[in-house]
Amino acid sequence: MHGGPEKAVYAYPFEHYEYWGREFPGMDLPWGAFGESFTTEGLLERGVRIGDGLRVGSAEFLVTQPRMPCYKLGVRFGRDDMVKRFLRSGRTGFYLAVFREGAVARGDSIEFTRRSDHDVTVADIGTLYTHDADNQSLLRRAAELPALPDSWRDYFRKLLWEPDA
Numbered sequence: 001m002h003g004g005p006e007k008a009v010y011a012y013p014f015e016h017y018e019y020w021g022r023e024f025p026g027m028d029l030p031w032g033a034f035g036e037s038f039t040t041e042g043l044l045e046r047g048v049r050i051g052d053g054l055r056v057g058s059a060e061f062l063v064t065q066p067r068m069p070c071y072k073l074g075v076r077f078g079r080d081d082m083v084k085r086f087l088r089s090g091r092t093g094f095y096l097a098v099f100r101e102g103a104v105a106r107g108d109s110i111e112f113t114r115r116s117d118h119d120v121t122v123a124d125i126g127t128l129y130t131h132d133a134d135n136q137s138l139l140r141r142a143a144e145l146p147a148l149p150d151s152w153r154d155y156f157r158k159l160l161w162e163p164d165a
Contacts, residue, residue: 005097006064006149012036012093013044045123051116051147058102064147066092066126087130094122118145133159
């Protein structure tokens with residue numbers, strides 16, 4: 001696990017590998033280079049919502065949050081600036097909680113089992129965290145997302161402005 005049940009599985013879009021290949025010409029970037037459990041196709045941060053359900057093989061998952069990397073990503077890439085570059089790029093990937101255990105095999109398709117009706121994407125959460133903490137409307141919606149871990153919701157609640165009395 002990557003840090004608790006809300007981070008049991010890390011998914012990273014293969015579409016982002018082209019970007020990183022341009023950022024780091026000549027660097028070998030095999031699948032899994034970002035530490036992901038699943039390298040996905042067609043599941044980008046702007047199209048995946050917090051609370052979406054996914055099926056891979058016979059296992060089912062819940063989208064919980066974007067990845068906010070620690071220093072280990074910089075160590076893996078041998079770059080002190082990697083964490084900042086990663087966050088600035090918006091290419092974070094996302095974590096999944098296991099909803100139902102099952103068998104997963106290489107090449108299994110990833111299908112939505114349900115779409116969250118909260119309409120807050122992985123990218124929205126990343127944007128709030130990195131550079132748009134003044135977006136009060138989005139902060140309110142994010143602070144109430146049941147699938148978002150408590151630590152994130154508490155963080156966003158602290159950023160909410162109190163209405164004038």
